[in-house]
Amino acid sequence: xxxxxxxxxxxxxxxxxxSSQTLPSNFTAVCEQIESQFTALESVVYWPGSEDYALHxxxxxxxxxLPAACSVAPASPEDVGAILRLVHATSTPFGVKGGGHNSLxxxxxxxxxxxxxxxxxxxxxxxxxxxxxxxxxxDWDHVYSALGEHDRLAVGGxxxxxxxxxxxxxxxxxxxxxxxxxxxxxxxxxxxxxxNGDLTDVSAxxxxxxxxxxxxxxxxxxxxxxxxxxxxxxGPVWGGLVAYPITEQExxxxxxMTFNEARDVKAGILTGFHVDxxxxxxxxxxxxxxxxxxxxxxxxxxxxxxxxxxxxxxLPDRTFLSFLETYVLPKRAxxxxxxxxxxVKGYTPELIRHMFTEATAxxxxxxxxxxxxxxxxxxxxxxxxxxxxxxAWPPHRQFMLLPAYLEAQFDDATHDSTVRSELxxxxxxxxxxxxxxxxxxxxxxxRYEYLCSAGxxxxxxxxxxxxxxxxxxxxxxxxPENIMGLxxxxxxxx
Ligand SMILES: Cc1cc2nc3c(=O)[nH]c(=O)nc-3n(C[C@H](O)[C@H](O)[C@H](O)COP(=O)(O)OP(=O)(O)OC[C@H]3O[C@@H](n4cnc5c(N)ncnc54)[C@H](O)[C@@H]3O)c2cc1C
Numbered sequence: 001x002x003x004x005x006x007x008x009x010x011x012x013x014x015x016x017x018x019s020s021q022t023l024p025s026n027f028t029a030v031c032e033q034i035e036s037q038f039t040a041l042e043s044v045v046y047w048p049g050s051e052d053y054a055l056h057x058x059x060x061x062x063x064x065x066l067p068a069a070c071s072v073a074p075a076s077p078e079d080v081g082a083i084l085r086l087v088h089a090t091s092t093p094f095g096v097k098g099g100g101h102n103s104l105x106x107x108x109x110x111x112x113x114x115x116x117x118x119x120x121x122x123x124x125x126x127x128x129x130x131x132x133x134x135x136x137x138x139d140w141d142h143v144y145s146a147l148g149e150h151d152r153l154a155v156g157g158x159x160x161x162x163x164x165x166x167x168x169x170x171x172x173x174x175x176x177x178x179x180x181x182x183x184x185x186x187x188x189x190x191x192x193x194x195x196n197g198d199l200t201d202v203s204a205x206x207x208x209x210x211x212x213x214x215x216x217x218x219x220x221x222x223x224x225x226x227x228x229x230x231x232x233x234x235g236p237v238w239g240g241l242v243a244y245p246i247t248e249q250e251x252x253x254x255x256x257m258t259f260n261e262a263r264d265v266k267a268g269i270l271t272g273f274h275v276d277x278x279x280x281x282x283x284x285x286x287x288x289x290x291x292x293x294x295x296x297x298x299x300x301x302x303x304x305x306x307x308x309x310x311x312x313x314x315l316p317d318r319t320f321l322s323f324l325e326t327y328v329l330p331k332r333a334x335x336x337x338x339x340x341x342x343x344v345k346g347y348t349p350e351l352i353r354h355m356f357t358e359a360t361a362x363x364x365x366x367x368x369x370x371x372x373x374x375x376x377x378x379x380x381x382x383x384x385x386x387x388x389x390x391x392a393w394p395p396h397r398q399f400m401l402l403p404a405y406l407e408a409q410f411d412d413a414t415h416d417s418t419v420r421s422e423l424x425x426x427x428x429x430x431x432x433x434x435x436x437x438x439x440x441x442x443x444x445x446x447r448y449e450y451l452c453s454a455g456x457x458x459x460x461x462x463x464x465x466x467x468x469x470x471x472x473x474x475x476x477x478x479x480p481e482n483i484m485g486l487x488x489x490x491x492x493x494x
Pocket of ligand 1: 060174
């Protein structure tokens with residue numbers, strides 16, 4: 001049966017489905033039916049009140065942890081198929097959770113049937129083809145740990161805890177992107193449960209249109225149970241996190257501009273600042289420095305290393321995983337987090353100064369916002385261009401657009417709409433400066449935002465630009481009844 005839009009949830013506010021917190025009924029009976037239809041021994045239903053339920057419905061941001069009727073953990077693709085058939089037959093909203101890091105409420109949480117993919121957790125290295133099977137329910141650090149036993153690495157997330165499922169379905173910026181492209185450029189096959197519950201293998205040969213659409217199309221085309229990805233030999237790396245006083249903005253900008261001139265594909269950086277709204281003592285600038293080799297050449301990082309630092313965890317000759325462990329990002333248990341991003345060509349000193357000036361306690365502090373993070377993520381475009389596959393996202397590779405990330409941490413759910421609106425205004429003011437500085441494309445058809453932290457007001461056209469028409473065609477073929485529209489997030493409508 002088609003998914004009725006009159007249900008008032010998980011359908012389309014513009015092109016975006018957003019909140020599912022006001023559902024009319026409970027879906028316990030559907031959960032019981034799912035439980036009775038599971039065939040794999042390890043498939044299980046977790047009920048409200050249990051520790052497992054609490055663990056698996058928890059998301060990185062409290063605002064994304066919705067009160068599901070149950071949390072189901074299928075252990076086979078067939079059981080994923082059974083769930084999809086049942087939620088379709090009963091028009092039950094559902095959420096698919098990988099690592100739970102998406103901060104848009106309803107993108108992977110739900111008030112209906114919560115599907116935890118954590119039992120899809122295999123990592124199988126194929127030495128003959130230099131590829132690996134990676135379960136869609138893993139976090140990237142578990143993948144790196146398993147591949148590390150073979151001195152291998154894959155193109156995946158840059159932080160501990162980020163999920164394979166979500167990141168691989170939206171694009172995927174990695175520490176290896178300057179060398180090897182995006183995560184989507186390194187996926188060579190998908191094991192996919194189609195929206196109608198059937199299991200299929202998707203590759204460039206087997207189903208080229210769907211293969212293209214899965215490269216960036218998010219949770220719109222079914223539920224992926226396994227990715228087959230390229231892997232590479234990986235030796236020791238250099239790097240770690242350095243933190244600086246928030247007052248060192250000009251030295252920081254100067255160091256970043258010097259780094260950007262180096263154009264070394266083995267070098268990476270992830271920087272930004274954190275504002276503590278209650279005390280400037282808790283605010284700081286951070287720079288995560290990375291070089292894909294046991295030591296970094298002199299020059300590009302020198303100014304970062306010479307700046308007065310609060311702490312410095314940079315080390316040579318370390319494993320990739322130990323490098324990631326220097327900056328485990330706090331889950332901030334119990335905190336709501338909203339994020340927005342704006343994709344820019346690059347970062348000028350003026351643009352960064354504007355971010356520092358606008359992302360302050362004065363702008364957001366009044367609304368129970370305890371912290372604001374702004375992240376600046378420059379990446380050299382070599383791998384983005386040379387390793388590019390034909391992908392739904394990004395919709396073109398004429399130039400690389402990088403997310404400038406904004407996040408507000410706050411406590412009070414009654415401030416949700418105010419915080420969202422303040423964050424959107426902050427994004428808009430940064431967008432205007434980026435436009436004036438030539439860092440935001442003036443040709444609207446060449447813009448593309450990143451699904452990673454796209455807010456609820458960001459439309460499909462803004463995310464997918466030139467890919468929208470083809471995405472709608474594939475959607476019509478694969479999911480004519482819009483079964484995936486019962487799950488939240490940014491929805492492609494045929
Ligand atoms: C701390 C932090 C660090 C980050 N680092 C990076 C980074 O280095 N590079 C980068 O590109 N992005 C990064 N991100 C953004 C991140 O990639 C996105 O938030 C992504 O959606 C997270 O994936 P997940 O599986 O953890 O999230 P989830 O919230 O579990 O899922 C996100 C979306 O994917 C869907 N989904 C998940 N699994 C499946 C599946 N198997 N089949 C179908 N749909 C599925 C969900 O339904 C949901 O819509 C980071 C985010 C955070 C919070």
